[in-house]
Amino acid sequence: MKYKTKSRHIFILMSLLLITSLVAACGGPATPAPQAEPAKMEEPAQTEESTQTEEPARVEESAQTEEATTEETTETASATDSTPDSGSVELPEVDPLAVTGDIISAGSSTVFPLSERMAERFQDEGYGGNITIDSIGSGAGFERFCVAGESDISNASRPIKDSEVESCQSIGREPVEFRVGTDALAIAVSQENDFVESVTLEELAMIFSTAETWADVNPDWPAEPIQRFIPGTDSGTFDYFVEEVFDKDEEPILSAGNLQLSEDDNVLVRGIQGSPYAIGFFGYAYYNENQDTLTVLSIEGVAPTGESAEDGSYPLARPLFIYSTAGIIAEKPQVGAFINFYLTYVNEEVIDVGYFPASEDTLSVAEASLLAALK
Amino acid sequence: MTVSASTRTIAKTAAAAKSDLHKRLRLGESFIEAFLFFCGAVSILTTLGIVFVLGKESLLFFTSGEVTLWEFISGTEWQPAIGRFGIWALLNSTLMVTAIAMLVALPLGLAVAIYLSEYASLRARSILKPVLEVLAGVPTVVYGYFALTFMTPFLRSIFGDEIVQIYNTAAAGIVIGILVLPLVSSMSEDALHAVPYALREAAYGLGATKLETAIKVVLPAATYGVAAAFIVAISRAIGETMIVAIAAGAGPSFTFNPFESAETMTGHIVRISGGDLSYDSIDYNSIFAIGLMLFVMTLTLNIISRHVVKHFREEYE
Incomplete structure (x- = not known):
C-alpha cells in the first residue's frame, strides 16, 4: 500500500513534468510572435506613460x-x-x-x-x-x-x-x-551627398516616383539607385506631400521602388544618414535635430527658413x-x-x-x- | 431487458468494489486533476480562438472585392494604400531571412551539438551549455539593435557602403541565425545523446576514429531528432518579428539581394499596426490575411516536425 501511494505521487509528478515540457515545446514555436509584439513597437513612440x-x-x-x-x-x-x-x-x-x-x-x-x-x-x-x-x-x-x-x-x-x-x-x-x-517640410539628404543642393518641384516628383537612378532625373547626377525614405501612409506629412507634389494621387509615390515607409521619423533619419544616395522628407524639427549629419535641400531655389515659411515662398510650408x-x-x-x-x-x-x-x-x-x- | 439490467448490476457492484478497494474521493486530488485539465484546455482553446479570428478577418479581406485570392498569392507588389496585395513581396523576404538564418544556425548548431555530445570534456560542457542558454535568453529587441548597430556596419566594412544598405535582410538573417542557434544545438545534442552507447562502442571496435564515429554512425542514427530540431528552428525564424522590424527595413520590396532592404510578413504587421489602423479598412484586414499565412506556414512545419519526432522515437525503443 505504501509503495502504491509513492508510485502514484511519482506518476503525478512525471505527468506534470511531461505536460509542462509539452506546452513549452509545442506552445513556444507554434505561437505566432506578431500577436504579442506589436505592443512593444509602440512603446518608443510614446514618451508619456500611457497606462x-x-x-x-x-x-x-x-x-x-x-x-x-x-x-x-x-x-x-x-x-x-x-x-x-x-x-x-x-x-x-x-x-x-x-x-x-x-x-x-x-x-x-x-x-x-x-x-x-x-x-x-x-x-x-x-x-x-x-x-x-x-x-x-x-x-x-x-x-x-x-x-x-x-x-x-x-x-x-x-x-x-x-x-x-x-x-x-x-x-x-x-x-x-x-x-x-x-x-516647413524638409527634403533631406545625407551630408555625404555632394551633388544635389536644390531641386525643382518637377524634379522632386520624379525623384519620389518613376526615376530609378539619380541620373534619370538630372544627367549631371550619378547613375546610382535612389533610396527613398518617407513617412507612412497614415501620417499628415505623407498626405501633405502627396497633395502638393503629386496632386493628391498616391499611386506614383507608392509604386516607386526602393521605398521605405515609417511612422517613426527617426527610422527615416537613420536611413537617410546611411547612404549618400538616400533622400527623404519629414517635419523641419527632425532636420533641425540632425543638422550635423543631414543636408536640407532648397526647393525652386528657396531654402526653408522662418521668413520663407511665413510668407509662403517656400513651397512646402504648412x-x-x-x-x-x-x-x-x-x-x-x-x-x-x-x-x-x-x-x-x-x-x-x-x-x-x-x-x-x-x-x-x-x-x-x-x-x-x-x-x-x-x- | 433482464440481461441488460443484470449487467448493469454487475457493473455497479464491480464499480463499488473497485472504489472500496482503491479509490476514496479525495478533494485535493480531483482539484489537481481539474486544474491540469484546465491548463491543457486553455492552450487548445487559445489556438482555436486564434484560428477563428484569423479566419474571420481574412474572410472579410478576401470577400471585400478589392482583391482576389489569385492576386494575393501571385502578386509581387504589396502596397495596401493603392490596392496592391501581392503577398510575394513580403513572403519572399521572409523566406530569404529564414534561409540566411538557417545557413548560420544549422551548420553551427550541428557542430556545437556534435562537439558537446561527442567531444567535450565535462568541464567544457559545464561552461558551454549555460553560455548557450544565456544566448537564448537575450530579448529579441536587443538582438534587433545588435543587428542594426553592429552586424550592418560589420557587413558594410566587408562589402562596402555602396553595396550594403543601412537596413538589409542579410544582417537580420544572420542575427536570427544566432538567436536560434541555442535551439538547434540543444535539440540536436539531445538527439545525439539519445543514441545508444553500444553503437559507438561497435564503431570503435571496428577501428573507426572519433570523427568517423560521430559523423558516420551517431549522426545518421540521430537524423530524425536533428531534422526535428531544424524544422522547429525554421518555424521560429519565420515567426521572428522584432529583429526584422528593426533591422530589415520598412518597405515591402520583391528583391533577391540580401544587402537591400525588404520587409518580412511579421515586420509589416508590426509597422502597419503601429500606425493605429481603422477597424474597417482593407489595410486592417490585410494584416490578418498575412497572419493566417504565417500561421499556416508554422503550423505545417510543426506538424511535420511532430511526425519526424514520432518516427525517431520508434527507431530506438
Whole structure:
C-alpha cells in the first residue's frame, strides 16, 4: 500500500513534468510572435506613460473636484475681456498649479515634438496630472478623436477633412481648430551627398516616383539607385506631400521602388544618414535635430527658413494644428487650461523645437475660438 | 431487458468494489486533476480562438472585392494604400531571412551539438551549455539593435557602403541565425545523446576514429531528432518579428539581394499596426490575411516536425 501511494505521487509528478515540457515545446514555436509584439513597437513612440489610456471614470472624478477652481478662472476671463472680436484677444491667465486631471492627446508625429515641449513646460510650472501624447500620424489621430472618441486633443499637420468632421459630429463632437505654428517640410539628404543642393518641384516628383537612378532625373547626377525614405501612409506629412507634389494621387509615390515607409521619423533619419544616395522628407524639427549629419535641400531655389515659411515662398510650408471640442473643454477643464497655456506660450518655444511661429493674426484667431469654447 | 439490467448490476457492484478497494474521493486530488485539465484546455482553446479570428478577418479581406485570392498569392507588389496585395513581396523576404538564418544556425548548431555530445570534456560542457542558454535568453529587441548597430556596419566594412544598405535582410538573417542557434544545438545534442552507447562502442571496435564515429554512425542514427530540431528552428525564424522590424527595413520590396532592404510578413504587421489602423479598412484586414499565412506556414512545419519526432522515437525503443 505504501509503495502504491509513492508510485502514484511519482506518476503525478512525471505527468506534470511531461505536460509542462509539452506546452513549452509545442506552445513556444507554434505561437505566432506578431500577436504579442506589436505592443512593444509602440512603446518608443510614446514618451508619456500611457497606462491610463482608458480610465474615464477616474478622469471625470478629478475633473469634477477641480471644476470649482477653473470655473473661477473662466469667470474672470469673461469679466476682463468684454470685446472678444476686437483682434487683440486676452486669454485668462492659467495657473498650472491649480490644474489637475489627465489629458489624452494623439496624432501627428510632426506636431508631437511641439506638444511634448508644451506639456513639459506645463508640468514644470506645476501641473500635476498626466498628459499622454501618442505620435501616430494625423489620420490615426483623427481616427481616435472622431471615431473612437478616446482622445481629448488631436494633433494634426493638416486641416481636418470634411469626412472626419462628419464622423466627429456623428459621435457628438464638434471639432474646434487651433493653429499653433508653421512647419516647413524638409527634403533631406545625407551630408555625404555632394551633388544635389536644390531641386525643382518637377524634379522632386520624379525623384519620389518613376526615376530609378539619380541620373534619370538630372544627367549631371550619378547613375546610382535612389533610396527613398518617407513617412507612412497614415501620417499628415505623407498626405501633405502627396497633395502638393503629386496632386493628391498616391499611386506614383507608392509604386516607386526602393521605398521605405515609417511612422517613426527617426527610422527615416537613420536611413537617410546611411547612404549618400538616400533622400527623404519629414517635419523641419527632425532636420533641425540632425543638422550635423543631414543636408536640407532648397526647393525652386528657396531654402526653408522662418521668413520663407511665413510668407509662403517656400513651397512646402504648412500649418500645424491641435483640435479639441467645446464639449470636452467644458467637461474637462484641464484640457481648456492646457490649450490656453499652449496658445499663450507656444511662440516662446516653437523655434527651439524646430518649427516656425504662426503669425500674430492666426494665433489670435485661435485664441478667440478658445475663448468662445470656454464660455 | 433482464440481461441488460443484470449487467448493469454487475457493473455497479464491480464499480463499488473497485472504489472500496482503491479509490476514496479525495478533494485535493480531483482539484489537481481539474486544474491540469484546465491548463491543457486553455492552450487548445487559445489556438482555436486564434484560428477563428484569423479566419474571420481574412474572410472579410478576401470577400471585400478589392482583391482576389489569385492576386494575393501571385502578386509581387504589396502596397495596401493603392490596392496592391501581392503577398510575394513580403513572403519572399521572409523566406530569404529564414534561409540566411538557417545557413548560420544549422551548420553551427550541428557542430556545437556534435562537439558537446561527442567531444567535450565535462568541464567544457559545464561552461558551454549555460553560455548557450544565456544566448537564448537575450530579448529579441536587443538582438534587433545588435543587428542594426553592429552586424550592418560589420557587413558594410566587408562589402562596402555602396553595396550594403543601412537596413538589409542579410544582417537580420544572420542575427536570427544566432538567436536560434541555442535551439538547434540543444535539440540536436539531445538527439545525439539519445543514441545508444553500444553503437559507438561497435564503431570503435571496428577501428573507426572519433570523427568517423560521430559523423558516420551517431549522426545518421540521430537524423530524425536533428531534422526535428531544424524544422522547429525554421518555424521560429519565420515567426521572428522584432529583429526584422528593426533591422530589415520598412518597405515591402520583391528583391533577391540580401544587402537591400525588404520587409518580412511579421515586420509589416508590426509597422502597419503601429500606425493605429481603422477597424474597417482593407489595410486592417490585410494584416490578418498575412497572419493566417504565417500561421499556416508554422503550423505545417510543426506538424511535420511532430511526425519526424514520432518516427525517431520508434527507431530506438
